[in-house]
Amino acid sequence: MPEYKHLKPLAPWREIKASRDDWAALKPELGTTMLTQMHLIPAFEEKVLELAAQGLVHGPAHSAIGQEGGAVGSAIAMRPGDQVNGSHRAHHQFLAKALCFVEQDGIDPNQPFSGEVRHLAKRTLAEILGLAQGFCKGRGGSMHLRWPEAGNLGTNAIVGGGVPIAAGAAWVHRHLNTGNVVYTYFGDGAVNIGSVLETMNIAAAWKLPICFFIENNGYAVSTTVAESTAEIRLSSRGLAFGISSFKVDGMDPIAVYLASDEANAHMRAGHGPTIIEADVYRFYHQNGALPGSAFGYRTKQEGGAMARA
Amino acid sequence: MMDAIASELIETSKGKRQIVPSLWPDESFRDFGLRGNLEEFDDIRFEEEETFGGQLKSGVKFVETVADVMDRRMATDPRIVVMGEDIHRLKGGTNGATRGLARKYPDRCLGTPICENAFTGLAGGMAADGRIRPVIEFMYPDFMWVAADQIFNQIGKARHMFGGENAMPLVLRTKVAMGTGYGSQHSMDPAGIFATAPGSRIVAPSTPFDYVGLINSALLCNDPVLVLEHVDLYNSTGSALQKTLIFTFRLVRPKSCEPAAA
Numbered sequence: 001m002p003e004y005k006h007l008k009p010l011a012p013w014r015e016i017k018a019s020r021d022d023w024a025a026l027k028p029e030l031g032t033t034m035l036t037q038m039h040l041i042p043a044f045e046e047k048v049l050e051l052a053a054q055g056l057v058h059g060p061a062h063s064a065i066g067q068e069g070g071a072v073g074s075a076i077a078m079r080p081g082d083q084v085n086g087s088h089r090a091h092h093q094f095l096a097k098a099l100c101f102v103e104q105d106g107i108d109p110n111q112p113f114s115g116e117v118r119h120l121a122k123r124t125l126a127e128i129l130g131l132a133q134g135f136c137k138g139r140g141g142s143m144h145l146r147w148p149e150a151g152n153l154g155t156n157a158i159v160g161g162g163v164p165i166a167a168g169a170a171w172v173h174r175h176l177n178t179g180n181v182v183y184t185y186f187g188d189g190a191v192n193i194g195s196v197l198e199t200m201n202i203a204a205a206w207k208l209p210i211c212f213f214i215e216n217n218g219y220a221v222s223t224t225v226a227e228s229t230a231e232i233r234l235s236s237r238g239l240a241f242g243i244s245s246f247k248v249d250g251m252d253p254i255a256v257y258l259a260s261d262e263a264n265a266h267m268r269a270g271h272g273p274t275i276i277e278a279d280v281y282r283f284y285h286q287n288g289a290l291p292g293s294a295f296g297y298r299t300k301q302e303g304g305a306m307a308r309a
Numbered sequence: 310m311m312d313a314i315a316s317e318l319i320e321t322s323k324g325k326r327q328i329v330p331s332l333w334p335d336e337s338f339r340d341f342g343l344r345g346n347l348e349e350f351d352d353i354r355f356e357e358e359e360t361f362g363g364q365l366k367s368g369v370k371f372v373e374t375v376a377d378v379m380d381r382r383m384a385t386d387p388r389i390v391v392m393g394e395d396i397h398r399l400k401g402g403t404n405g406a407t408r409g410l411a412r413k414y415p416d417r418c419l420g421t422p423i424c425e426n427a428f429t430g431l432a433g434g435m436a437a438d439g440r441i442r443p444v445i446e447f448m449y450p451d452f453m454w455v456a457a458d459q460i461f462n463q464i465g466k467a468r469h470m471f472g473g474e475n476a477m478p479l480v481l482r483t484k485v486a487m488g489t490g491y492g493s494q495h496s497m498d499p500a501g502i503f504a505t506a507p508g509s510r511i512v513a514p515s516t517p518f519d520y521v522g523l524i525n526s527a528l529l530c531n532d533p534v535l536v537l538e539h540v541d542l543y544n545s546t547g548s549a550l551q552k553t554l555i556f557t558f559r560l561v562r563p564k565s566c567e568p569a570a571a
Contacts, residue, residue, distance in 0.1 A: 040310075043310075043311050044311055046311075047311040047312070047314075047315055051315065051319070054326055056319060056326060056327070056328060113310050118310060118314065121310065121311065121314055122314045122317065122318075125311075125314055125315065125318065126318060126332070129318060129328060130333070130334070131318065131328065131332040131333060131334070132332060132333065132334040132335070132338075133332065135472075136470075136471045136472035137334055137338065137472040137473070138333070138334040138338075138472075139334070139338070139342075139469070139470065139471070139472045139473065140470060140471055140472060144470050144471055146471045146472075146475070148475075153434075153437070154437075154467070154470075154471055154475075156463075158458055158462050158463070161430075161458055161459070161462060161463055162463075163430070164426065164427045164428075164429070164430020164431050164433070164434065164459060164463075165430050165431075165433050165434035165437065165459075165463060166434060167427070167430070167431050167434060168430065168431040168432060168433055168434020168435040168436075168437070168438070168443075169434045169435075169437070169438055170434075171431060171434070171435055171441075172434075172435055172438045172440055172441055175390075175416065175441070176440065194426055195426050195427060195430065195458065195459070198424040198426050198427035199427045199430070199431075201422060201424065201427070202421065202422055202424055202427050202428065202431065205422060206419075
């Protein structure tokens with residue numbers, strides 16, 4: 001009879017939820033800023049989809065409606081010097097980081113938007129439309145949004161392509177002891193590609209201050225997580241690489257904020273990378289203004305249930 | 310607010326909604342920023358071996374020059390970081406090209422796991438930051454295919470993709486090992502692939518003197534530079550400088566060289 005010894009992974013893997021006390025303890029300015037961002041960002045996205053439906057967007061319009069919680073909750077926990085990058089579906093993450101940068105004292109929902117916020121929204125929309133006043137002079141479009149002053153390193157159209165680059169930025173922060181962190185946002189589709197897994201390994205080996213933020217919206221275009229991977233709790237990858245990992249309800253920005261805050265403390269202390277898996281829902285199809293159910297890979301009821309939750 | 314913003318960017322012409330025509334980028338902007346304009350070379354000293362007036366010593370081994378010049382540059386420029394597989398061990402990697410660097414600059418001489426895609430992308434991220442000048446070594450150019458997305462879709466395209474103003478000062482050193490008997494997967498010359506993909510510059514020094522000039526140019530350049538080192542040249546000898554001198558070679562002027570005696 002062979003003998004067995006159960007082996008324990010190096011790093012912790014935990015689900016994190018916001019308790020009633022956490023809601024009560026949240027600073028009101030953070031709460032109202034998050035609320036405002038979670039209204040402005042989908043309004044922006046709806047405008048993009050409206051213009052796309054009119055044939056005015058030359059290129060894709062990968063909407064992030066339904067996924068704002070992950071972006072806003074994490075952005076609010078960051079400092080202006082922290083940096084982020086994202087994928088082809090990153091308008092919300094770009095905007096959340098940029099909004100925190102232009103309004104470092106928060107946004108008051110009772111006031112009209114400031115000139116800076118308006119200018120940010122206009123320049124971002126201009127870039128998506130391919131106009132000269134955009135952040136990349138119209139060259140980048142929806143999938144290549146970059147504003148380095150605000151910590152937006154540049155979004156990427158190759159699935160998983162931006163992840164090693166984010167780790168390089170994190171290396172510089174560690175080398176120069178800036179105390180800053182980098183968040184690289186990607187989805188359940190990217191979590192199975194080599195560049196992401198290779199970067200998780202080297203980031204952990206070199207203790208880089210990078211958070212691998214997995215936005216799990218359940219679908220890569222039309223392919224489900226369950227079809228694509230055996231362990232569908234995607235934050236589990238951390239166990240393989242010795243990375244402290246969190247699983248959180250991405251539709252609850254307070255919970256995301258708490259996870260990010262804890263991840264930041266870990267990374268700023270020099271303990272290495274973190275993983276945050278945020279469960280969200282992509283209300284529209286991968287690209288454009290039709291719902292996913294129109295393409296047959298999920299039901300209308302699923303979309304409705306997620307909207308009501 | 311979004312309605313108001315959109316109305317500033319879109320107009321109705323002949324009953325149809327369209328982008329306000331004057332807001333489009335100029336057509337002449339199309340290829341701007343495929344590579345930088347080399348303005349970083351504006352006030353730099355250029356030399357060529359044929360016309361060099363200073364003191365030279367002969368009989369210097371090519372591969373020793375590779376490590377030597379990197380040592381001199383790293384000594385005075387804290388931004389330079391070298392990285393690659395085993396470059397921190399074996400007395401300078403698998404060919405001795407990084408000899409002595411790990412001992413002198415332990416936090417800037419990084420031995421990587423075997424993960425070309427990740428470490429190449431990492432170097433791209435370091436370069437894009439602006440405070441670091443990374444030098445990656447690919448043990449064999451054939452391995453670049455493992456990192457192809459990072460080299461060609463990310464590093465090579467980054468400047469143009471984001472509007473043309475963002476630098477990507479990365480150096481990629483690799484050795485052309487054809488003739489060493491290692492077979493199909495260790496015999497590549499990558500020049501053709503790089504020459505037909507956007508964004509990079511290519512140098513292929515053939516003497517120790519040229520190596521110094523070209524690597525200095527590569528380290529100064531704000532575009533990605535591929536530095537090809539042929540293994541057959543590693544043990545060759547030539548002239549090198551007696552004293553430390555930073556000079557560069559013009560990156561845009563090809564130089565024809567005599568074939569080596571058999």
